[in-house]
Amino acid sequence: MSAHKTLKLIGFVSIAISLSFGALFASAQEKFGFGKPAHPDEIARYNSDIHTDGSGLPDGSGDVALGAEIYEYQCALCHGEELEGVPEMGANSLHEGRRDIKKLPYASSLFDFIRRAMPLTDPGTLSNDETYGLVAFLLNETGVIKDDNLTLDAKSLAAIKMPNRQNFIIDPASRFTAEDLQ
Amino acid sequence: MKSNQTGNPTRRHFMKAGMATSAALLSSSALAQETTLEPSRGPGKTVMEMGYYGERSEYVKDARMKGNRGTGLIGGSLTPLQHGHGIVTPSGLHFEVHHSGVPDIDPSEHKLLIHGLVGEEKVFTMEDLMRFPTVNRFHFLECAGNGMGEWMSPRGQTVQQTHGLTSCSQWTGVPLKVILNELGVRGDAKWVLAEGDDGARMTRSIPMWKAMDDAILAFAQNGEFLRPEQGFPLRLLVPGFEGNMNVKWLHRLEVGDKPWWTHHEVTEYADPRPDDKIRAFSFIMEGRSVITSPSAGMTLNGPGFYEISGLAWSGAGTIKKVEVSMDNGNTWHDANLEAPVLPKCHTRFTLPWTWDGKETTLMSRSTDDTGYVQPTYEGMYKLQGPIGLMHNNAIQNWHIAQTGEITNVRS
Known part of the structure; x- marks a missing residue:
């Protein structure tokens, strides 16, 4: 070359x-x-999740009586009159096992999930007041907060300390410790 | 030798009746000299008749089956592992679990919103997403509840019922880190909330290290768009993590500093232990294997050669070894690992075996490249106790009776 x-x-x-x-x-x-840049209105339309510190909880309030009324006609068919669950409808007991409301680490999860996914056949249709009422009813019914007159709103729900919180331990394989998650 | 029996009515009758003509041909050397060959089938269906999306043979009936739990809106169906070959699950046989049924989503209207602790909050159409660089990865996907019915005692009649909540596909999509890097992730961002656009708007918290490691925004499976029941048009894939975290119909990612402790994270997918503690965020599907053939529900057709074939997988890494015992765990033999052997992927193993016709039990045990060895039920009980439900990865025993009948047992 x-x-x-x-x-x-x-x-x-x-x-x-x-x-x-x-x-x-x-x-x-x-x-x-x-x-495209997300418009704040677009974010607000979808950003329904509730954080464990209560941020994201909406305005409104509901009490045990309202919750009991909603439960009767929106929930009891699958979850049972006594929260015992109707397995053939796909619902387990809310008093024991994995759906035991007393065992939940945060009340925020309860509000978030009910408003997001329930009732099964018509999810996302409960109002904020109805959802607060249902959370109040369920916490009273399962003995977490024994108060027939319990009324919940954003501030009072965020202040609830669930009794089983400290029993949740973090799988080391997740690479997080309990301290990371406080 | 008489050369011609052309008029033999018996033979014509045989052919017309469509019976086994090969037997007839063998019956006489005179017949072998017949000039008439077995006629071909003649023309089959045209390309147009076959249609332009191929269907499997009408003789192949393998199908998913509904799981025991749930109404069908909540719940799912199981993969027929006993009839599977290789490592890829046909998309139509991939197991499914839903929380509010399968939504019908028009991809031209589907959007992914990413917001929270990012530099830019953005909305992406499917067209936008598919312009990013892509990856193609073979990964298994396993429901954390795979084998939940087996904790207390052996109940499944077949491997479909005991292990059918795992499947394996080639997934195509955009690495999540590409998009998060594009938007910029704030220093205090530790978690990502993934939300589906199904009726339940299902949510799970994904650790940021996983999002920036090998998580994929997947739009295709086995060379074509996702099936509706697999999240069409977009799903999150977090390889090796429990199936529930691979959120389907993905439409929103929120970047945050803490986990959300969503419904699924605090109920089904948290693991109660005997000491009243509850193990949360147990993401990884640890190493597991199962012999898929021969397996429960089958019957061996007498003593002789059988190929033992099965699947092994680990959400923590790559399968390094599968050992098989054909004598109820007394001796173990290294199985052949069929290439490819890929991380967080089903691995096909085989082992030649000659059955002597005596009663015995078959079992397999996997080891992955982290050194994790698949436990026995006794070993697994030490972690979760017999009250466990999720993350059952114990060694499976298949009992073979003298009749050749195979059943699901706990030795």
């Missing part, structure tokens, strides 16, 4: 290398820019 050709080849290779490096560099540094 002549020196001229060799030089040409080296030149070509180095241009090719710098081009490909350039492309890699660009992809590593620059943004793709796909998607």
